[in-house]
Amino acid sequence: MPLAAVSEKTFGREVLGAAIPVLVEFSAEHAPSHAALDDLSNEMAGTIKVVRVDVGQHPTLKDEYGVRGLPTHILFKFGKPVSRRLGGLSSKAELREWVAGALILALATRRISTVRSATQFKMANGMEVVVIPDHRAPVVTHMVWFRVGAADDPKDFSGISRLVEHLTFTSLDRITDGDFSKTILRLGGQADAFIYRDATVFWQSVPGDQLKMAMESEVDRMINLHVTDDEVASEREVILEQRRSEMANDPGARLVHEMNAALYRAHPYGRPVIGLPSELARLSREDVQRFHKLHYAPNKAILVVSGDVTPEEVKQLAHETFGRIPANPNVAQRPRLKEPSQIAARRVALEAPHSTTARFYRTYSLPGSATAARGETEALEVLAKILARGITSRLYRRLVIGDKISTSVTGNYLGNTLEAGELELMALATDGDLSAIEAGVDDEIEDIRKNGVTQEELVCAKRSLVAGYIYGSADQFNLSQRYGWAAALGLTIKDIEERPAAISRVSAADVAKVAKKYLIARRSVTGWLSCRRKGRNARPIQASAAVRRHL
Known part of the structure; x- marks a missing residue:
């Protein structure tokens, strides 16, 4: 079914006054709508409306919304344009991903608009x-x-x-x-x-x-x-x-x-x-x-x-x-040794006879906020969320809910650093079998590296991260830390306040890219904390081929 057409007369009612988000395609008679738009319109009926403007017949709308090329897609919510893109769509999945990210950003900008922006001076x-x-x-x-x-x-x-x-x-x-x-x-x-x-x-x-x-x-x-x-x-x-x-x-x-x-x-x-x-x-x-x-x-x-x-x-x-207080011209600088490239995976094992729970740890060396390429830190945050943060994460669903070999899984991307950052994973073993946990972790990481993440995982993770940013804005201490860290790392107020927008732009391809680039064995250290099993003949669990450290 062709997309509904709107004119200069009906634009206010059908787009600006709509109760749900509206995706508007600005195109021309000689440029038919992409089939993906028809599919999206049918799939998301009641959630989002998709319409078309023929700029040849309605040039005023083209000029009013700054359309500089065809086709241009603009998403409207609450009567305001919240995101736009220029150019054709390669697939329905690409379109759905862009719309989902734009809607997340719309939520963030609506909520955060009530918070005053920071001011900076020297x-x-x-x-x-x-x-x-x-x-x-x-x-x-x-x-x-x-x-x-x-x-x-x-x-x-x-x-x-x-x-x-x-x-x-x-x-x-x-x-x-x-x-x-x-x-x-x-x-x-x-x-x-x-x-x-x-x-x-x-x-x-x-x-x-x-x-x-x-x-x-x-x-x-x-x-x-x-x-x-x-x-x-x-x-x-x-x-x-x-x-x-x-x-x-x-x-x-x-x-x-x-x-x-x-x-x-x-x-x-x-x-x-x-x-x-x-x-x-x-x-x-x-x-x-x-x-x-x-x-x-x-x-x-x-x-x-x-x-x-x-x-x-x-x-x-x-x-x-x-x-x-006068400036000190002799303040110490920060000459630091550079870490050489890691050429092999490293392992550390610790036997803790008095501990009641065996634990698995994995750390990957990654760029920090001050050294990562543009967009990488946001993609790494989304990756960490999908992989190991919360009960909806892959590792929790596999190790705790599915295989029942772990009682707890946590993970985080630590990027508040001047130089190297880290992605940390940790799981508690139900029966002390750390080898099974490690195998499960490796399987899930390899699956993301090979097959990427699903659209549902991506949208859920981005929505959660943006919501966390919004909720954190209500706390003075958290706000002070947020801006303090940015300044200490050489970032700007703009970097912080555009964080929700940057997260909303993360695509499934971005997540797969950083997973392939950074979640590789030679960038990792794996740690086993083994304990004694219950029973008269219990022995501590041992990591084969591990570097042993008895402390």
Whole structure:
């Protein structure tokens, strides 16, 4: 059946006033509609309407909607064009995929349009500032991001960035031991810090009228570190005890440490964020002061403020506080060793006799957000979602629901890195049979590499990721992290705010491409955490041809 034709007179009623999305093909008499459009119109009747405009008879519509070539397809929702494409369609599957992505984007833009966009500027001393207005409650979240993390610890000085972060809560002029946290608590707020491979972050959530107090405290942290040998020794022992406790009580953490070391043999990402005990133990007061002076400077910091503020208010307060600190021309750069190409798959096995559950781990080395080619990070996110995130994922449906050899499956793409990113998979074994789990994982990965993903999987994954972005926009802390990470990695506000659109554009071909390119054995490390089976003659499960590490 030919597509319904609309004219300049009926366009408002049939397209702009429609209760459901409308796909409009702008074409001409000499260019008949593609058969895929007829099929789509029949298949999705009641969900989407497909109509045709003959631009020869109705040139005003052509000009109004900027049609520059034929055929042009524009999807309208709630009376507004939400996506367009120029050129013919190669197949019905291609058309359905494009429409699904456009509808996901329409949902995202409709919801996110109520959230104010962020503002970014740089002060004279080099400090970057990001402001995200959110006037729903008289509260602000204040974060200072330093472009220094565990991967910036000098050779033989691992753990020093963590030690400095600890000491800035105890040895400053304004922030004395415990007093700052007590002040924040009395105000009904929160304060803490965290450190990752590429960044150290200090944050406070406080009433809006206390924003200047939070800024003054961070100024203190930046310029007034005074430490004694005893304070360094005390905090050093706190961190060492944290590491001892983690290693003693969590065999999974021990295995992950070993897997990281196997994945990164040269790059500092292979070192634990908390540091190596032998190197931590010898860090001195002079080491701490030198590291703080090189890295804690305004021209190596990013101020992120979200909440009940305006950009003008933040700019004034930032100039009154952080603006007093001069830039440090000697801030340390980030010279890092490059990781050589991995030429073979690597394996790590750990026997944990006291553990009650055997676990399978797999990590692939991938590009991070700052190094991936355009569109790859979004495709990798969709791939991770389809493969292992949630009860609809392939691995969950196969290993937990189908084969019943696992009780839990998780997976994630870790792309918030300056350099290499990772795709991580983990599964808990029902009866300790890790070989069966590994075989299932390998089968599903190979199937995606060979056959790609289904349209249903693609749409479901993209919808879930976009929904997660929308829901995350409701949380001030999450918003601050989102924009802080972008700035720390050299991305832009535009990169963050166009994320839903970028995810919606991911195609099945994009997912298959990154799977074929990156989910290959030589880019991986496989870890087995084996435990003792129940029974008098039980023996630990062993990984054949594995590199054994008894910790």
